[in-house]
Each structure stands twice: as structure tokens, then as C-alpha cells.
Amino acid sequence: MKTIIKYMLLCLLAVNTVTAQQNSQSINLSNAEVTPYEIELTQNKTTHILFPSSIEYVDLGSSEIIANKVEATSNVLRLKTVKEDISPTNFTVITNDGKYFSFNVSYKGQPIQLSYDLTKFEKQKSKKQSEVLFKDLGSISPSLVDLLMKAIIKKNKKELNIKSKTYGVEAWLKSIYIQDGKLYFHISISNKSNLPYEVDYISFKIKDRRTTKRTTIQEVSLKPIRSYITSQKINSHSKQDTVFMLDQFTLSDKQVLSIEVNEKTGVRSQVLKLRSSEILKLRRVELLKL
Template sequence: MKTIIKYMLLCLLAVNTVKAQENKESINLFNAEVTPYEIELTQNKTTHILFPSSIEYVDLGSSEIIANKVEATSNVLRLKTVKEDISPTNFTVITNDGEYYSFNVIYNEGPTQLSYDLTKFEKQNSKQKSEVLFKDLGSISPSLVDLFMKAIIKKNKKELNIKSKTYVVEAWLKSIYTQDGKLYFHISIRNKSNLPYTVDYISFKIKDRRTSKRTTIQEVTLKPIRNYSDFQTINSQSKQGNVFMLDQFTLSDKQVLLIEINEKNGVRSQVLKVKSSEILKVKQLSKLKVK
């Protein structure tokens, strides 16, 4: 009797296995395809592509094409072939805002076009974009970070009273927000002078508030992960705002965060001092209207 039961169970198992194999369907990745751009390259002329954001990564499908970022920019790629009549190939570009671009390349001795502006193209077309995640952003998508920063700039509310003024140039730390383990610093510069104000660089440093002459000053430099825009030149009688994203941190009562804004070839540098109490009072970004 036991032998018969075992035999019946084996038969049922075999039948179910066959049915499972018959019902199992392969997954078609056609709908997951990233639609590539078509581009023509040649050997005796250089092709340039202007991307909406800074280029982070380039992968070439063949050694028969060469690609380099234009030195004076961060979002322009130049391309050409190393010889005539190369085989069809491809290349991939990932930009700072997380956008993923795929290109199919064919050789043409006389390309119909040598310059491409993808910023202009994407505004005119509803081509669905593919987005990647960056390690330094964690689980936050670059497009969401961009929306957060735009919301902060749009709200433009002065939540803090932290400012610096030198030679009729003012700098304000207007607010600090937090979201998903990141801190967002909203900085505004107002130039009340008749001379343009050009920012050389902005640094974030944690320093000890009080140190004796015999004590070594402890200093930690923090590197921003992202910023909304590049502070360049603030014209006379005008102002400009920016948002910097950093990894979350806290300060002890003996420490201070110094945000140093340095003028290029000038002396109108600014220093914003942030205490530990102000870091602890940051507001949640989720309370802002993000669109």
C-alpha cells in the first residue's frame, strides 16, 4: 500500500513539473528597451553633442571611435572616428542629473549635422528618459534632488539669521533642510556695489570654536555632493541664490561650521558661521511643495 502511495505521489510530481515547464514563458525585454539616438560620425570632421547636464560617464562600443569632454565645459562631448568607413557601433553617456543616453553610430563621410543640442531637442519632444542612481545620493534619484532644490529656491524663505557683509556685498544662509540623510543649505549673495562679484569657490569646514594658543586647531573639510547651480558672476546691484547638498552631520557645542565664499581676484570674501543649535533645528524638506 505504501509503495502504491509513493508511486502516485511521484506521478503527480512529474505531471506538475511538466505543466510548470510548459506554462513557463520567457520574459520579453522589448518594452524595457532604451530607445537610442541615431548619429553619424566621420574621420575628417568633429561632432559635438551638448547635454543638459554635466557628463559623468562615457562608454564606447568600439575603439574605432574616440570621445572626449571639451576641456572648458562639463556638458559638451566631442566625437570622431579613427579611420574611414567603420562598422556600425554605439556609445552610452550618463549625466550628472541621472539621465541615461544611448546612441547608435554609423559612418558617413559627410554627416548632415555636426552639432547636437539635446537640451533643445528634449524640450521639443516627449521622448521618455531613463534615469540612473548615483552612490553618493543613496536611494534618492537625481531628478528628485533637482526638484527639492528648485522648491527651496522657489520658496526663498529666510529661516535663519546668519549673514556676512564685506564691502557692500552680503551673503546669507537663508535656510537648512534635511531629507533622507542629506542636508540642503540655501545660500544667497547680494551685490550692492557697482562692480561685478565673481565667486572663485565656496568651502564648508568644521572647526573648533575655542582653541588655546597651545592647542592644535581641528578642521574637517566637507565636500558638497550636489549644488543647484554654479555661482559665477553676480552683476552689480543684483543677487543670486544657490542650494548645496551635503551628507548629514552634527556639531558639538565646541564646534562651528564655516561656509567660506571667496571672491576671485578680490578681497570681498564672506564667512558664514553656523552653530550646532542651528544644525539641529533644520526643517524637513517633505513640508515643501515639490512640483
């Protein structure tokens, strides 16, 4: 009898051990699910979705739906079906700030709603979006980059005194910060004139300091990875702060960094020039109190 009981206990122990091993080796992915938005599409009407940031990536689950970014904007997506009564499908959108959006699509001849504003979820914080990482940002999340840029503007620390002023418009490089091999340039533009000032583009170029008439000017254009700009237009007697993120670089004693603020259809462009010694005055992002 004792032998039988021992045998039964050994069997139970073996079953429990196998079950424990199976449980330790498997993960329930339902806890990692990205909750999708439910949306209705139709063939004869266009549906528009307003995202909180620029659209970087769109993947459609079926060729029976078509999607395009609205040309005049970067954060509005328009959708419709190619025929009536399509099968249920889905699509995915990733925005510039790293947010990941998933949608379940069903067909309806007369959808109740044709326009969606997802920025409302940003304000209400009632629905969290998953976040992705971009190669050009390295290990820094897009939301952290956005937070750092806002913190730099809020801090408004005047570390540098590099200015350019013409026709009542003044550009000022206030500070440079660094984190994980990325440089943050804080530029303030003040419009003291009676005419609005509209920024066409801001460029970053490494140039030779001194050139002769017989020497070809050597320059290298640097492309910003990210930028924080609230508006391209600066009204009269107002100012705007912007932050640009660039990959880390260095200058020789014979080079300068030229930051050019170009006015759209105007002549009030500004040029800020930095030497290598001024680039080295950058501050660590850790010094900001977020």
C-alpha cells in the same frame, strides 16, 4: 471512445499548463528598451554633442571611435572616428542629473550634421531619457534632487538669520532642510556694489570654536555632493540663490560650521558660522509643497 476523448483533453490541459508556466517565467525585454539616438561620425571632422547636464560616464562600443569631454565645459562631448568606413557601433553617456543616453553610430564621409543640442529635448519633452541612481545620492533620484533644490529656492523661506557683509556684498544662510540623511543649505548672495561679484568657490568646514595661540586649529572639510548654481557671476545690484547638498553631520558645543564664500581675484569673501544649536533648526523637506 470516452476514454480517448478524456486522454485528448488531458493532453491539451498539460500543454496549456506548460505554456502558461513558460509565459509566466519569461519577460519580453523589448518593452524595457532604451531607444537610442542615431548619429553619423567621420574621420576628418569632429562631431559635438551638447548634453543637458555634466557628463559623468562614457562607454564606447568600439576602439574605432574616440570621445573626449571639451576641457572648457562639463557637458559637451566631441567625437570622431580613427579611420574611414568603420563598422556600425554604439556608445553610452550618463550625465550628472541621472539621465541615460544611448547612441547608434554609423560612418559617413560627409555627415549632414556635426553639432547636436540634446537640451532641446529637455525643453520640448519630446523624448524621455532613462534615469540612473548614483551611490553618493543613496536612494534619491537625481531628478528629485534637482526638483528639491529648485523648490527650496522658490519657497525662499527665511528660517535662519546668519549673515556676512563686506564691501557691499552680503551672504545669507536662509535655511537648512533634511531628507534621507542629506542636508540642503540655501545660501543667498546679494551684490549691492557697482562691481560684478564672481564666486570662485564655496567651502564647508567644521572648525573648533575657541583656540589659543599654542593650540593647533582642528578643521574638517566637508565636500558637497550636489549643488544648484545658475551662474558664478553676480552682476552689480543683483542677487543669486544657491543650494548645496551635503551628507548629514552633527557638531559638538565646541565646534562651528564655517561656510566660506570666496571671491575670484578679489577680497570680498564672506564667512558664515553656525553653531550646533543652529544646525538643529533644520526643516524636513516634506514641509515643502512641490
